[in-house]
Amino acid sequence: MNNFSWAWTYVKPNWRGMLVASLLLLVNSGLFLVNPYLIGLIVDQVIYANQGQLLIPIILTMVAAALIRTVVRYTYQMMFEQISQNSLFRLRQDLYHKVSELDFEYFNHTRVGDIMARMTGDTDAIRHFIGWVSYNIVESVVWFVCAIIAMGAINIPLTIALVAVTPLIFIFARRLVKESSAKFFDIRESFSRLNSMVEENIGGNRVVKAFAQEAFEVEKFDLHNDDFKQKNLASADVTRRFMPWLEGFAGSLSVITLVLGGYLVIRGSISIGDLVAFNSYLWMLNNPMRMSGWLLNDVQRFQAACIKIRDLLTTQSRIPVSAHEDIPAVKGQVEFKDVSFKFADDPNFAVLNNVSFKAEVGQTIGIIGETGSGKSTLVNLIGRFYDATEGEVLIDGHNIKEYPVRFLRNHISMVMQDVFLFSNTISDNIAFGDPYTSQENIKRMAAVADADAFISRMPDGYGTIVGERGVGLSGGQKQRISLARALTKVPSILILDDTTSAVDMETEAKIQQGLSEVTELTTTFIIAHRISSVREADLILMLDKGSIVERGTHSQLIAQRGRYYRLYQKQLGMEIAEDEVVSTLTETTSS
Ligand SMILES: Nc1ncnc2c1ncn2[C@@H]1O[C@H](COP(=O)(O)OP(=O)(O)OP(=O)(O)O)[C@@H](O)[C@H]1O
Numbered sequence: 001m002n003n004f005s006w007a008w009t010y011v012k013p014n015w016r017g018m019l020v021a022s023l024l025l026l027v028n029s030g031l032f033l034v035n036p037y038l039i040g041l042i043v044d045q046v047i048y049a050n051q052g053q054l055l056i057p058i059i060l061t062m063v064a065a066a067l068i069r070t071v072v073r074y075t076y077q078m079m080f081e082q083i084s085q086n087s088l089f090r091l092r093q094d095l096y097h098k099v100s101e102l103d104f105e106y107f108n109h110t111r112v113g114d115i116m117a118r119m120t121g122d123t124d125a126i127r128h129f130i131g132w133v134s135y136n137i138v139e140s141v142v143w144f145v146c147a148i149i150a151m152g153a154i155n156i157p158l159t160i161a162l163v164a165v166t167p168l169i170f171i172f173a174r175r176l177v178k179e180s181s182a183k184f185f186d187i188r189e190s191f192s193r194l195n196s197m198v199e200e201n202i203g204g205n206r207v208v209k210a211f212a213q214e215a216f217e218v219e220k221f222d223l224h225n226d227d228f229k230q231k232n233l234a235s236a237d238v239t240r241r242f243m244p245w246l247e248g249f250a251g252s253l254s255v256i257t258l259v260l261g262g263y264l265v266i267r268g269s270i271s272i273g274d275l276v277a278f279n280s281y282l283w284m285l286n287n288p289m290r291m292s293g294w295l296l297n298d299v300q301r302f303q304a305a306c307i308k309i310r311d312l313l314t315t316q317s318r319i320p321v322s323a324h325e326d327i328p329a330v331k332g333q334v335e336f337k338d339v340s341f342k343f344a345d346d347p348n349f350a351v352l353n354n355v356s357f358k359a360e361v362g363q364t365i366g367i368i369g370e371t372g373s374g375k376s377t378l379v380n381l382i383g384r385f386y387d388a389t390e391g392e393v394l395i396d397g398h399n400i401k402e403y404p405v406r407f408l409r410n411h412i413s414m415v416m417q418d419v420f421l422f423s424n425t426i427s428d429n430i431a432f433g434d435p436y437t438s439q440e441n442i443k444r445m446a447a448v449a450d451a452d453a454f455i456s457r458m459p460d461g462y463g464t465i466v467g468e469r470g471v472g473l474s475g476g477q478k479q480r481i482s483l484a485r486a487l488t489k490v491p492s493i494l495i496l497d498d499t500t501s502a503v504d505m506e507t508e509a510k511i512q513q514g515l516s517e518v519t520e521l522t523t524t525f526i527i528a529h530r531i532s533s534v535r536e537a538d539l540i541l542m543l544d545k546g547s548i549v550e551r552g553t554h555s556q557l558i559a560q561r562g563r564y565y566r567l568y569q570k571q572l573g574m575e576i577a578e579d580e581v582v583s584t585l586t587e588t589t590s591s
Helices: 003-032 034-048 052-101 104-109 112-154 156-163 166-203 205-210 214-267 272-313 375-382 405-410 426-431 439-448 452-457 475-487 505-518 554-560 563-590
Strands: 334-342 350-359 364-369 390-395 412-415 493-497 523-528 539-544 547-552
Touching: 003 034, 003 052, 003 112, 003 272, 034 052, 034 112, 034 272, 052 112, 052 272, 112 156, 112 166, 112 272, 156 214, 156 272, 166 205, 166 214, 166 272, 205 214, 214 272, 334 375, 350 375, 350 390, 350 539, 350 547, 364 375, 375 390, 375 493, 375 523, 405 412, 412 475, 426 439, 426 475, 439 452, 439 475, 439 505, 452 475, 475 493, 475 505, 539 554, 539 563, 547 554, 547 563, 554 563
Parallel strands: 364 523, 364 539, 412 493, 493 523
Antiparallel strands: 334 350, 334 390, 539 547
C-alpha cells in the first residue's frame, strides 16, 4: 500500500465531508472563471461597444461571485482542517496503542526522543498534508485545467503557445523531487537525534549538574542543533535553486501572452477584451506553476513522515499481546524447567543457564547473587517481559506462553528496581495498581509498606503531588510508595526487585512483618543483596553468572558452608561492625 492509500484509511471515516469539501473546491474554482470573463465583457461591450448600462450588472455579478467564493473557500478550508484534525486524532490513537503494547525489547533499542518525534513532528506533517497540501494540489490541478479550457475557448493557438511551456515545469519538478527527497529524510533523522538528545538531557539534568558537565552538554547540543540547521539549509538550497526556474517559467507566460496576444489583436484575430480576459486567466495557470515547488516539498515531507510512522505501526512485539483466552485465573504456582535466556542483541551470552526451580502457591522465593548475575532477568520472564530462549516457564502447570499477556500481568505485581512514579498525587500513584481501590485500602497498603507515617506527615498527605519520576521523595520513600502500589492490586504473584535496598534494616524488618500478613496466598519473589531480606524465604536461590549455584532455606544454606554462608559471614561481620559503631557512639554521647 502506498503512503497516500495508507493516509486515506485515516481520512476515510470522514469521506462524506471530504466529498462535500471537494465539491465546494470545484465550485470555488469554477467561480474563479467568472471574473476574467466579465472583465473581457467590460472591455469589449462597455468600453468599445459603448453599452454603459451593462457596467453595473457586471460589477454586481463580479462582487457577488467574489463574495460567494470567499464563503465557499472558507467553508471548505475549515472542512479540510476538521477532517485533518479527525484523521490526526485517529492516527495518534493508533500510535499510542501501538507504543503501549510494544515490549521491553523495542524500548531497549529505541530512544524516547525518536518515538516523540514520530508522535509530534511526523504526525503534524501528515495533518498538514491532509488539511492543506492535498486540497492545494487538487485546486492547482483544477485551476490549471479550467484555465486551459477557458483560454482555449478564447483562442486555441495562443493557449497552445502557453501550454508548450508546461513540460519544462514537469521536468524541473521531477528533478526537484529527486534531489529534495533525500534531504527531507536527513532533516527527519536529524530532528529525531536532536529530540532524543534534549529528552535525555532533561531527564538526566541532575546527573549533568552533579558532574558539572553543563558546558560539555551544551556543546553536544550545539552540534546537534547545528546539524539540524545544516540539514534544513541543504534542503532550502535545493528549493532555492529550482524555485527561480519555476518562477521564470510562470513569468514567461505573461510575456508570451503580451507578445503573441498583442500580435493577434493587431491582426484582428482576437479582440482587446479577449486578450484582457485571457491575461486574467493567466493567473490560474501560472499560480499552480509557482506553487508546484512548495507543494512537492510538502509531499516529500509527508512521505518521510509516513515511512517513520508506518515503521512504528508495523513493528511487531516479540511477545504477542493475546493468546488462548480460555485459561483459568492464575493461582501462583511458578516453575522454571531448564530455562536459558539470551538477549536478541547479544546471542552469544547466556544471561540465564538451565535454571530450574518450583515455587508453590503462597511461598516466598529469595533470589540472591552478585550484580549482573541475572536476577532481574529471571523475574522478568515470569511477567513475560521476555520469553525464555530455551526451556519452559510454567504457571499453575501451563506454559506461560499460553496466557494472554495482559491477563497474566493482571495477576502479577512488580516493584521494579528502577522505581518510576508518575507526576501525580501519592494517592493516585498507589491506586495505579487498582484504580477502583478505596482510600482505606490505599492507606492500609501504605502502612504495610511502612509509608503511611511519612506520607501523613507531609503537608498535603496523600494528596501531595510528586514531581516527575517521584522528584521530591527520597529513594527509600519512592521504593515504599511503589511497594504500596504493587500491593493494592492483590496479586497472585508478587515480585520485589531490590525493593528495600534503600531502606534501613529496622524499616525493612517492619515491611517484612507487614508483608507476611498480606501475602499469605501470594507467591512472592524477593530479589536482594542483603541476606536479611531473604532469610525467612521458603526457598533461596543463589545465582552466579546466570546459573543457580546454591539453593535451599536459610538454615540449609548455612549448613552447606558454601558461598551463601561466606556471604552471610561477610554481611554479619558488617552488621556487627555497624552495631559496634552505634554502641560506641551511644556510649561516647552518654559519657
Ligand atoms: N537489554 C539487555 N540487553 C543485553 N544484555 C542485557 C540487557 N539487560 C541486561 N543485560 C545483561 O544481562 C545480565 C544480567 O542482568 P540482570 O539485570 O538480570 O542482573 P541482576 O542480577 O539483576 O543485576 P543487579 O543486581 O545489578 O540488578 C547482565 O550481564 C547485563 O549486562
